[in-house]
Every structure is written in structure tokens, then in C-alpha cells.
Amino acid sequence: MELPLAWQRPDPLRGLAKTPWAELARGAGVDDLLRRTAKGDQEACGELERRLLDDDTVSEASVHAVPFLVELGANYKVPGASRDRVIFLLAAMALAGAGFTADGRRTRRRWNPLRRELPRVAPDWITHVRYAVAKGAPKVFDALGGAEVACSMALAIAVPEVAPKHVVDVAQGIAFGGSRPPALVEAACVALHLLLDEDTDDAWAHAIAQGDPDLLRAYENGDFPAHQPAAVTAQLMGYHYAFQAAYG
Known part of the structure; x- marks a missing residue:
């Protein structure tokens, strides 16, 4: 009997070392937190959530972390408690209300009276993160299948x-x-x-x-x-x- 796709997926953190985490804004140590999260470390999960979504704010590191979070969320070899938290983190990041600017300040989602969203200070990590989550989300949905979770x-x-x-x-x-x-x-x-x-x-x-x-x-x-x-x-x-x- 063939294993479900979520059990067949390769190492969810393959390529992690190729990302220059220490050079990314707010990226130092994210690689270690991802490794610990993959093993089910709940303390690491919490720290990863705070690092990648700091007070509803995403960063350069958040964008680079999304593909790895997607793989963690789509892989049943990752302990269930960690996998669920990662999927919630992906959703929360896609809904983030602010992003860090190049100088470390926050630029927030704003709308004019016609409810049209106003442009933000570059780099617009809010949009980059949302696109990254949308790109990877189908893998997670396929892994979850018909689970009512x-x-x-x-x-x-x-x-x-x-x-x-x-x-x-x-x-x-x-x-x-x-x-x-x-x-x-x-x-x-x-x-x-x-x-x-x-x-x-x-x-x-x-x-x-x-x-x-x-x-x-x-x-x-x-x-x-x-x-x-x-x-x-x-x-x-x-x-x-x-x-x-x-x-x-």
C-alpha cells in the first residue's frame, strides 16, 4: 500500500543552509529555530512565531522562511503539534498588518476612504509574504486532505x-x-x-x-x-x- 503524499515528501528543510540567514533582517538564528521546530520543540515554535511575526509584523526573514514552513506544514514526519502551529503561522503571516522597512521601522496596511489599499514603504514585505504563502499553500492543503481541522x-x-x-x-x-x-x-x-x-x-x-x-x-x-x-x-x-x- 502506497504511503500518502504527506509521508513521501523529502526532507522539509533541504536547502536550509544555502540561505544566508545571518545576513537577512531579523534572520539570525531562524535556521536553528526551524530545525528545532521540525523535531517538535514547542519552545522553538513559539520563538519562531515571535521572530517571523513580531507584533503582527513580517520581515525579510519571514519571506525566506515561508517555503520551509510550507514544507514543514505539508510533511507528516513533523510532529503534529508543530505542524499545526506552523500552518497557523503561515495563515497569520499572510494576514499580517505591518512589515518592517529597511531601517527597522513598521509600515502598516492602510486604506483610503474608498477602501482602496494605499502603497507602502519599500521593501513591501507584507505583499511578498502573502504571495509566498499563497504560492506554497496548495501543498499544505493537499497534505491535509479532508481533515476537518x-x-x-x-x-x-x-x-x-x-x-x-x-x-x-x-x-x-x-x-x-x-x-x-x-x-x-x-x-x-x-x-x-x-x-x-x-x-x-x-x-x-x-x-x-x-x-x-x-x-x-x-x-x-x-x-x-x-x-x-x-x-x-x-x-x-x-x-x-x-x-x-x-x-x-
């Missing part, structure tokens, strides 16, 4: 444009299958809405927030960035529900 919903919410058809089926199974944790159902509903490319307005974003008192308070208090499109707000809320479903 929160990390799959988080990644689908972050990059719905590249999710394969079977992810829609997974989201439908969670949303309408019954006997699922409420937070996971909320995440699946958001994922399904985005996967089916349905219109997202402020009323729908407000409805999403109803499932969590903290989200509802933040939404009604205007804690989200000014003029942020409702679809982006929905993605951030959906990620929150998926994370809550996995980690409480």
Missing part, C-alpha cells in the same frame, strides 16, 4: 484564492455537519463564504463578530483600522475563531 480553515481564510475544491467540501462538512465546536463552525462559515467568493459587507462582518464578545466589542469600538474593507475584517475574525477552536 482548525489550521486548514485558518489557511483557507488567509488565502482563499488558492484553496482547492476539496477545502470547500471540508468547510461545508464542518459548517453543516453538526456536533462541531462553535468556534470551529464560525471559522468554517467564514472560510466557506470567502472560498465561494460571496460578497462581504459591513453587516456581514458585524454578524461574524456576534460569536465572540471580544470581537464584537472591538468591532463596535472601531478598533480595526480605518476604512479597512469588510472582507479583510472578516478574514481576521475568521482566523481568530480558527485559532480559538485549536487553542482555546
